Amino acid sequence: MAPLQRDVRENLSTHVERHIRSSLLAGRFTPGDRISLISLAETLGTSVTPVREALSRLAAERAFELIPGQIARVPRFDAQRYAELRDIRVAVEGLAAERAAERITKRELAKLKRVLNQFNAASQAGEVERMLLDSRDFRFMVYEASGMPALVRIIEGLWLQSAPSFRLMYGPNDRDELLENAYGWLLQALTDHDPAEAKRAVERAVTMGASRLISIVG
Template sequence: MDDASKRRRVDISTGEIVPIERHESLGERAYASLKDSLIRGALRPGMKLTVRSVAQALHVSTTPARDAITRLIGEGALVNLGPKTVVVPELTLAALDEITAIRLALEGLAAEKAATKVAPEDIEELERLQERINRGLDEARYTDVLDANKDFHFLIYRRSGMSRLVAIVETLWLQIGPAFNDLYPEFAQSRTGVSNHLFALRGLQDHDSAAVRAAIENDIRSGYRRLSSLVSARQER
């Protein structure tokens, strides 16, 4: 065992400094819980959050509740409308445009890198997820559809091996998540995403980076078209 690995706990295989297993603090759990609520659409756009209400809902004191809220504001998942007013932001068309442009760049990059690294087990898992999406569409279980869709995308992105990239993409999904869920089932009902996913799967099997990127970009764009029309309809109301 060399000197560096004693002092710094590095992963021998890559030489990369590996973040130690996170101590599951209350602040961490509060953050994860709020984040999950946002992505799942339990917190609707416009809803006001206060430190004390979050603390009470999570059965913790104000300190970890404030931690969670502060972090989510930093990520853009919550916004300050006033000095003492934090709300779940409504998705504007301008915000959706910007986020979509960034998503195309980053998720395209992740998809491209993943194409050369996916293992056969990954393909199988993706096929299972696609089955869940299809079944969910048939049985009108739209929550399942959204969940499986998210898992499908992020399984691919994780295979890029770029953890920072995945983390950034997560913050982007976090920003459109509330509106996403606010507008479903109108959103999830569409089946246009299915063929894009199939193209992505085929591209992954062939290790064809360009094809996978194109499929993911198409998926993002078709989602954008549907979301933007719903958003602009709401905006001029």
């Protein structure tokens, strides 16, 4: 992580939290990762206090565990817990996609197409970190198009607990053709303003990813 460039109007611990939250959602942490609060503060160019405050709030959302010695740890992978998160995600992410299909604009569709092209290029090149980042951006652009900010916050909370495990599905230079196909299906459904198909596409993306992950790790 690079040092933070902070908007002076924003509380520092809130800014630190937003930065860490974004990294979690992009799969930049993996289950079991241990993070020194002191080292993270030095990397971000802050004192330990805002880092501790930020991680405490994220721990309350079960994204981290705080352990003695100024250490935060990403929870270890648990197949049963992940399956529970999968079932909830299927319901809420499917709803968000359904609503997005009803109201998405041409401008939003054009942005989604650009991000999907980036995702496909990263997947085909085996650039896993870039692929995870583009996948996050694509999915949340869809969910935000639902016009339901409270629902998007619920989805984000579920991703904070789930996204660190996404990286476990991939080895170096892996491609994700299944997700490429699921996202192509989703974009077409959104373009056609077809809520039922958009919902099915997202449900497939969630369930097939979870099944693959549990079979590999669980």
